[in-house]
Amino acid sequence: MKRNKSMIWAFTIPGTILFLGVFIYPIIRTVIMSFFKIVEITDPISKWEFRGLGNYADLFNAPLFIQSLINIAKIWTIGGIVTLSISLLLAIILTSGIRGKGFFQAAIYLPNVISAVAMATMWIQYAFNSSYGFFTTFFRIIGLESLAKIQWLDAEHKFFALLFSYCFGMIGHHMLIWISGIERISKEYYEASGIDGANKFQQFFHITLPLLRGILRTNIIMWSISIAGFFIWSQLFSPLTADTSTVVPMVYMYTKVFGAETADIISRDAGAGAAIGIILCAFVIIIFRVANKVLKDDDLEF
Template identity: 65%
Template sequence: MKRNRSMIIAFAGPATLIFVATFIYPIIRTIVMSFFSIQEITDATDKWKFNGIGNYISLMETPLYRTSWINLFKIFIIGGVITLGASLLLAVILKSGVHGKRFFQAAIYLPNVISAVAMATMWIQYVFNSSYGFLTNLFKALHLDFLADVQWLDADHKFWALLISYCFGMIGHFMLIWVSGIERIGKDYYEAASIDGANKVGQLLYITLPLLKGIFRTNVIMWSISVSGFFIWSKLFSPISADTSTIVPMVYMYDKLFGAENTGDVVRDAGTAAAIGVMLCLFIVLVFTVVNRLIKDDDLEF
């Protein structure tokens, strides 16, 4: 027994130390930093000034920060419905026996292989451009001038352009997760349903969807993690300054941590940035808790 214990410590010890050093310690340090007034992230602890929950109060009183959370919730809810709904529909179609499903599956997933920077640049330059963009030329060809005249990159439409392009890039990722869930459902269920007279819609509603509860729960949690780290797309759609139509908490945290130009000065506030990080973490924990309480698949059997 002692020998086995020594072997466990020898193998698990280094991995545990690395995990604590790279994950646990940074999390604890970030939480502690959120209660202090800190200018530079590299400042020694003797330069930290205790601020209590002052950083959190200051954030909640800042209109731009509140706007960033409104944008995040809009991406989470509206984008989540679009992305998860479209990806589920495509997964069901691909698993229904359509010809060339491997090609279509690879084609739909392709945007996930391309860099997010390249994808965002493509949408901005070649899709939403008001002079020669794809949408402008398409609507002109269809003689829909009122749609061709839409300025997708102005303040009124930029958020929706951002949301559409982001959802397009994420559909393939979640489609594969849906496909993996559908593949583990036994064909016997569908054969029995067909014998009983159930059509494709009935099989989808009473077999596929109920047996995908666990996958749905996973996708919602994965979507919340993806949305909470939303950064690159926002910065590329508003590269010069924090635009109220595209700003999200991660961008606001970046500006606080590394400095944003304000009346000619560069202002850094690592303590406030740490508080934003903690709130984003709490957002994910809240989604995880709510989803696990509301969506249960313990009563389902495969």
């Protein structure tokens, strides 16, 4: 027994120390930093200036940060509805017994394999370019000159260009999650309902959707996590300064920590950057708790 306990301690202690050092310590330090003014992220604790909730108050009084929250809320809501709906539709089509399922599944998932930088660059240079981009050329060929003349990367259209391109890349990821849930549903349910006279739409709304409640919860949480860390796409669509049409909290946090030449963000403040990280973390936790509360599947059986 003593020997077994020694072996248990020998295997668990290194992992526990690693977990505390890599995950728990940075979290605690970030929470503490959010209550201080810290000019440089590498400044020693002796240079930290205590501000209490001042960082949070300043953030919610900053117009650009408020705009970043509005943008991220629009991405989460509009993008989430579009991405999860289309990915669910594609998952249903691919699990309906069509030929070439593997090919279509791989083709739809392909954008997730490509680097986000490469994908964003492709959209900016070859899809939204007003001179030779795909949309401009396509609309010109079919005679829709009014659409061909749209400047997709101007202040008026840039946000929706960003949202469209990001959603396009995320559909494949969420489609695979839907497929994993659909393939768990027993075919006997559909056979029995078919005998009772249920059509495909009735089967979808009364069998498929209820039994995918847990998968919907997973997709919502995964979508929320990816949106909380939204950075590369926004930065590439507005590479020079934080653009009000595409700025998100992660970009604002980056400019706060490392500085930027804008009227809204003048000095560096790693403490304010830490506060933004805590706000984003709280956002994900709230979504997680609400999703678990609303989308319960304890009463469902497969």
